[in-house]
Amino acid sequence: MVYDVTIDGKRYRLELERTGGRWRCRLDGCEVQIDAVLTRRDVLSVLIEGKAYEIKRERTATDMLLWVGSARYAAELHDPRSLRSRKDSAGDEQGPKKLVAPMSGKVVRILVHEEAEVEAGQGIVVVEAMKMQNEIKSPKKGVVQKIVAAEGANVNAGDVLAVVE
Amino acid sequence: MFKKILVANRGEIAVRVIRACRELGIPSVAVYSDVDRAALHVRKADEAYHIGPPAAESYLNVEKILAVAKRCGADAIHPGYGFLSENAKFAQACLDAEVKFIGPTAASMEMMGSKTRARQEMEKAGVPFVPGTSRGLESPQQAEQMAAKIGYPVMLKAAAGGGGKGMRLVHRREDLKSALEGAQSEAQRSFGDSEVYIERAIVNPRHIEMQVLADEHGNTVYLGERECSIQRRHQKVLEESPSAIVDPEMRRRMGEVAVRVAKAAGYTNAGTVEFLVDEEKNFYFLEMNTRLQVEHPVTELITGLDLVHLQIRIAAGEKLSFAQEDVRIRGHAIECRIYAEDPDNDYFPSPGQITLLLAPSGPGIRRDSGMYEGWTVPIEYDPLLAKLIGYGTDRPQAISRLVRALNEYFVGGIKTNISLFRRILSDRDFQAGRVDTGYLDRLLKCKPAEVKREDAGIAAIAAGLFAVLDPASVVATVGNVSANGRGGAGNGSAASGWKRAARVEALR
Numbered sequence: 001m002v003y004d005v006t007i008d009g010k011r012y013r014l015e016l017e018r019t020g021g022r023w024r025c026r027l028d029g030c031e032v033q034i035d036a037v038l039t040r041r042d043v044l045s046v047l048i049e050g051k052a053y054e055i056k057r058e059r060t061a062t063d064m065l066l067w068v069g070s071a072r073y074a075a076e077l078h079d080p081r082s083l084r085s086r087k088d089s090a091g092d093e094q095g096p097k098k099l100v101a102p103m104s105g106k107v108v109r110i111l112v113h114e115e116a117e118v119e120a121g122q123g124i125v126v127v128e129a130m131k132m133q134n135e136i137k138s139p140k141k142g143v144v145q146k147i148v149a150a151e152g153a154n155v156n157a158g159d160v161l162a163v164v165e
Numbered sequence: 166m167f168k169k170i171l172v173a174n175r176g177e178i179a180v181r182v183i184r185a186c187r188e189l190g191i192p193s194v195a196v197y198s199d200v201d202r203a204a205l206h207v208r209k210a211d212e213a214y215h216i217g218p219p220a221a222e223s224y225l226n227v228e229k230i231l232a233v234a235k236r237c238g239a240d241a242i243h244p245g246y247g248f249l250s251e252n253a254k255f256a257q258a259c260l261d262a263e264v265k266f267i268g269p270t271a272a273s274m275e276m277m278g279s280k281t282r283a284r285q286e287m288e289k290a291g292v293p294f295v296p297g298t299s300r301g302l303e304s305p306q307q308a309e310q311m312a313a314k315i316g317y318p319v320m321l322k323a324a325a326g327g328g329g330k331g332m333r334l335v336h337r338r339e340d341l342k343s344a345l346e347g348a349q350s351e352a353q354r355s356f357g358d359s360e361v362y363i364e365r366a367i368v369n370p371r372h373i374e375m376q377v378l379a380d381e382h383g384n385t386v387y388l389g390e391r392e393c394s395i396q397r398r399h400q401k402v403l404e405e406s407p408s409a410i411v412d413p414e415m416r417r418r419m420g421e422v423a424v425r426v427a428k429a430a431g432y433t434n435a436g437t438v439e440f441l442v443d444e445e446k447n448f449y450f451l452e453m454n455t456r457l458q459v460e461h462p463v464t465e466l467i468t469g470l471d472l473v474h475l476q477i478r479i480a481a482g483e484k485l486s487f488a489q490e491d492v493r494i495r496g497h498a499i500e501c502r503i504y505a506e507d508p509d510n511d512y513f514p515s516p517g518q519i520t521l522l523l524a525p526s527g528p529g530i531r532r533d534s535g536m537y538e539g540w541t542v543p544i545e546y547d548p549l550l551a552k553l554i555g556y557g558t559d560r561p562q563a564i565s566r567l568v569r570a571l572n573e574y575f576v577g578g579i580k581t582n583i584s585l586f587r588r589i590l591s592d593r594d595f596q597a598g599r600v601d602t603g604y605l606d607r608l609l610k611c612k613p614a615e616v617k618r619e620d621a622g623i624a625a626i627a628a629g630l631f632a633v634l635d636p637a638s639v640v641a642t643v644g645n646v647s648a649n650g651r652g653g654a655g656n657g658s659a660a661s662g663w664k665r666a667a668r669v670e671a672l673r
Contacts, residue, residue, distance in 0.1 A: 001629065001632075001633055003628070003629045003632065005625040005628045005629060007621045007624050007625050007628070008618075008621060010621065012622070012625040014625055014626065014628075014629045016629050016630065016633055023630070025626055025629075027622055027625060027626060032626075034626065034630075036630045036634065038630075038631075038634040038635055041521075041635065041638075042520070042521045042577065042631075042638075043521070043523070044627055044630055044631060044634070046623070046626070046627060046630065048623075053620070053623055053627075055623070055624070055627040056521060056523070056575050056577060057521075057577075057627075057631055057638075058520065058521065058577040058578060059520065059638075064628070066624040066627055066628060067575070068620040068623050068624055068627070069572075069617075069620070070572065070584065070587065070616055071616045071617060071618050071620060072616075073618075073620075073621055073624035075624060075625070075627075075628045076628075077628045077629065077632055102507070102510060102513065102515075103507070103513065103514060103515050103516055103517060103544075104516050104517055104544055105514075105516070105544050106544065128544075129513075129514040129515075129516055129544045130505070130514035130516060130544055130545075130546065130547065130548045131514075131546075131547065132513065132514050134513050134514070154544075156517075157517050
């Protein structure tokens, strides 16, 4: 197996090969022997030369997160043979930015209208969750292209609320 | 003893009370709102009844709850904390319906519910107060006279208040008038009552409370203090017992005052007397909480008593089976309130589905939880998920056990404040017991110590291993990649969720 893995924005080339009950692993050309057991869904026990690691995996609406101890790493996995994933991962920094609900809740207020000019960090939508009102702020300076959220609507984490261009 | 107890609450406290009922051999009844059908308390109770939409028409609805009690034959109601627990009208309605309210009488609750009225009664009983007025201020002139008498800085407080609403700290005479107007209008808006009184402001106070227990035969005891100074937005975050600054002599004096407060209010059942403590260890009566507290487990661990069992026994008319001199304090206990909050986003609430839950156990660890893996934390309620309590022979051992347990605790899918407790427990001031109500704000202003990030390579290897060892999750991973692409389809992750579910189903 060969993967391109991105951890916190840094790319790695990973090769995994099963040998007996273990894995021969080459990470950016550096080879190690690994003993790995999936102890339950999303929890991996890894032994590398006797050193023990427990890795927890979290899949949220937008990310895959891997926890090693109390450190959290944002991970992306691509099969280099897949054209689609290569194309998709080539993100572009310009252009419209989506305003995404960071948690599920209810849209209580919309603070700007479409085509309004906004500053980076300006509040766009107020989402209420667990009795607290939270202002969701613009990710960039620009023009509000579209408001997707409706006042009174329930939204889930990861839902697009508005688009700022 | 009661034939059946209805628990008029939800979350971890409902589970806590249901467990006590089970231990005492009393059938328990849960009630639940529209969004709580799958909640843990419904799963744990012997019976459960739906009562309506959150929260005014369910856990806060006196008629509906009493109707359920009548229908199912419950002869007592435990209110937990929050919701109806300090509602005197509810206690009275229970009495009228001949269902025993497990708590104090409506009259005691009413007396303690108004801060100015409580103050007048307590002054008669010789309880120490922060210097100030026990009546509402009538004019800015009167406020100025009082402030001059007690000395600046002063604190203006709403009589009906709580949660920091209607409160103003005033350092100078010229700011007093506008602060008074602000406090009065805020109090009017928040509580429908503009009454505001004045007190000397205690700089860097500690918040220390005393647990009391009174039976219905005139016996009242105190069960030691809880140090509750570690707060954020007036919300307690971490509590411990004993307090680092309370010695046996101070404990006895505070305890005796707390018992006097309870007796003056004709108090029965479990209650808590809150004190402000200044830097010279003078303590002043703040208020009485007429219910079981969130942080009651720390007292249970250091006294060896079960407060919920005792609440039920007292309400059933039993006498306290022990006297003050039988109460022994042994060891040290610390509680962490695990909230669904995002530490990277100013502790905003973080509801959602719990996709992975690894819970700690082992020596000296108690976990009172209302969550389980697969459960969706609803957006409608307070974000308290669970309480993790560490117990040890002494404070350092309690701390090290908690740190160990926090490292075992993993809640995936939502954000929690678990990392905050690692920070507090490893902080030098905390370890030295140097805390006051401003402690946590000060700590949060400092940059947290960097978590070591030397395992990125391990994470990269793990990403690949997950894919080969758990092929069913690969679909989700690819879906994630497309959802991450900035211009990509916003629906990617949702679609992959469906695919993932289908794959999992197919593999069963």
